[in-house]
Amino acid sequence: MKEITNRKRGIFMTCPKVGHINFLNVLPLTWSYAHGAADGLQIARGVPAELNSDIINHRLDVSNVSSIIYARHSEELVVLPDVCVSTDGDVESILLASRKPIESLKDDKIILTAKSATSHCLLKIILRLAYGAIPNYYVRHITPEDPIPEDATASLLIGDDALWLYHHPREGFYYYDLGLEWKKMTGKKMVYALWVASRRFAESQPEALQLVYDRIRHAFKTAELHKDAAIREILPQKPAFTYEQLEEYLGPIIRWDLTDEYLDGLRTFYKLAHEMNLIDHVPEIEFAAVRRS
Numbered sequence: 001m002k003e004i005t006n007r008k009r010g011i012f013m014t015c016p017k018v019g020h021i022n023f024l025n026v027l028p029l030t031w032s033y034a035h036g037a038a039d040g041l042q043i044a045r046g047v048p049a050e051l052n053s054d055i056i057n058h059r060l061d062v063s064n065v066s067s068i069i070y071a072r073h074s075e076e077l078v079v080l081p082d083v084c085v086s087t088d089g090d091v092e093s094i095l096l097a098s099r100k101p102i103e104s105l106k107d108d109k110i111i112l113t114a115k116s117a118t119s120h121c122l123l124k125i126i127l128r129l130a131y132g133a134i135p136n137y138y139v140r141h142i143t144p145e146d147p148i149p150e151d152a153t154a155s156l157l158i159g160d161d162a163l164w165l166y167h168h169p170r171e172g173f174y175y176y177d178l179g180l181e182w183k184k185m186t187g188k189k190m191v192y193a194l195w196v197a198s199r200r201f202a203e204s205q206p207e208a209l210q211l212v213y214d215r216i217r218h219a220f221k222t223a224e225l226h227k228d229a230a231i232r233e234i235l236p237q238k239p240a241f242t243y244e245q246l247e248e249y250l251g252p253i254i255r256w257d258l259t260d261e262y263l264d265g266l267r268t269f270y271k272l273a274h275e276m277n278l279i280d281h282v283p284e285i286e287f288a289a290v291r292r293s
């Protein structure tokens, strides 16, 4: 298999350029890449906003991206089946931090982390539909140590920043988990990130796409087997978290299977985003033509 792949790679492929959002929520894949799964791939690490832009601008062939980006560029992208970053309720790492209770937010100033795209929409949908609030939003760099700038009422954090804040909340603020808020409002699961390939790459290099898909899928399929090793390996780089915190986060909390129920949650998200003019159409979800494993 390896030989065939390598031979084919020699014929068709330069090294596929694969984006990797460097958050703890994809630790099984980070671990796999560090243990052989990155061989023959060119991995580019970044935050969602960077990789969202890189795939649209053809600097990447495949990447995990904010799920809303697929809706905005579905004509240029195809979705890899079976993999995503999602939750059924609490997410822990997408947090609204606020000086006021969420029920009393109205036209306040809210700062949105510059790293995100999906959660910006998720927050706008939840505040508008569940709380009747239409705040003024500004995108800015935010640090979890100083989560709400002086001039704002609330702010939105995602990823490891938000997970850190979840475990080290500053007293005197209110905190809202947007995975839980979404579940309370819609009863549905929520998909935050998808893996997508540029259509151009998918059509011109199907074997290379298959290789990348197989590696990503395998990493999440075997996540449970390597969970302990992956957490122990990352902990020295993430001293602000305990083993128990990551062990809970990477399993019961974060899910990676893009099953029908998660797709249903994703379609609901797109429908509401469209109703709020955050996207201009609700896309059909078109999957890459890979052999599923």
Ligand SMILES: C=C(O[C@@H]1C=C(C(=O)O)C=C[C@H]1O)C(=O)O
Pocket: 021, 023, 025, 048, 065, 066, 067, 085, 091, 093, 094, 115, 116, 117, 118, 119, 120, 158, 159, 160, 192, 193
């Ligand atoms: C669950 C999370 O979802 C992330 C949220 C994203 C966004 O808001 O655009 C993008 C990728 C996801 O990995 C998280 O931030 O931890």
